[in-house]
Amino acid sequence: MSDGFLYFLSGLFGWVYFICWSLSFYPQSILNYTRKSTSGSHVDFPFLNCLGFFAYLVSNMAFYYSPLIRAQYAARHKGLTPTVQFNDITFAANGLIMSFVVTSQYFFPRQWGFTPSLGNRPSRFILGIFLGCILGAGIIIFVVAGSPDRDSVTAIDSWVWLDSIYAVSYVKLIVTFIKYTPQVLFNYRNKSTVGWSIHQILLDFSGSFLSIAQQAVDSYIQHDWSGITGNPVKFSLGNISILYNAIFLVQHFILYRDAESKAEETDALLGPERDLEARTD
Structure with missing residues (x-):
């Protein structure tokens, strides 16, 4: 295949996965708004996403725009x-x-006109991961800031600013490793996926596959697979997402497909919440 076609294919994969992944953020918020409730889903997932995508945005911008980071990467x-x-x-x-x-739909349900639900506050474990990621990245940045070779483009065996960007990017990787787990367990305990949008999973699955495909094409064009090893976060994100998405698809279409009607399941999910509200009144 010609390089021109491969570049076209890479660009096509990139924009299609961008569309799929970008659209995947909307179904859950729309579902919550339609149901006027966040019951059936847990705030841990979007809460960790806030940290993960902040880290991902910072690292991507550094790799794309910073001449220093790009030079250190090339070295x-x-x-x-x-x-x-x-x-x-x-x-x-x-x-x-x-x-x-x-x-915000979980943290401020009354402002959204929602019925308050369980799972509207991050778990202690997730809060620990959130703070631990910030602390870990901060330590690496502090170490790099004290390195005499931090601005060098030749001292590849020393601490340089590229290492701090890697540390920030790994925050996204850690978040992706963990963020799906609370919802998997939440579905398991409820024996239902009602309240958890399957449309976001289908879009996420498609985007993950195409993201990996784009990176493989880019590496083939360069005739060097360091395009993947040099950016392990992007490669790992796609693979981890595919694994968890497969679990959600099994839960939705196989394990819990014979659950009671949506209305009955929703009532069952809201029952403990009503009891909790009654005890706190």
Whole structure:
């Protein structure tokens, strides 16, 4: 295949996955608004997404716009440039904005006109991960700031600013490893996926597959797979998302497909919440 076609294919994959992943942020907020409730889903997912997409936006912008970061990357990866593209930046920005919107539906249900529900506050475990990621990235940035070679484009074995960007990008990776787990367990305990939008999962699954495909094409064009090893976060994001999305698809279409009607399931989910509200009145 000619390089021209491969570049076209890479761009096509990039924009289609950008559209799929970008649209995947909307179904949950629309479902919550339609139901006037966040019952059946947990705030841990969008809450961690706020941190993850902030880190992803910062790292992508650094890889794409910073001459210093790009030069340090090239020094470590045989003169190649990062595989981050402009659609990665726009995707991250959209994800950050929509994560804030969805999280606000859990934190401020009355302002949205929602019925207060269980799962509207982050769990202690997720709060610990949130703060731990910030602390870890902060320590690496502090170490790099004290390195005499931080601005060098030749000292590839020393602490340089590229390492701080890697640290920030790994925050997104850690978040992606963990953020789906609370919802998987939430669905398991409820024996239902009602309140958790399957449309966002289908879009996320499609975007994840195409993201990996784009990175593979980019690496093939460069005739060097360091396009993947040099940007492990983007590659890992797609694979982790595919794994968790497969679990959600199994829960929705196989494990809990014979659950009671949506209205009955919703009542069952809201029952404990009503009891909780009654005890706190």
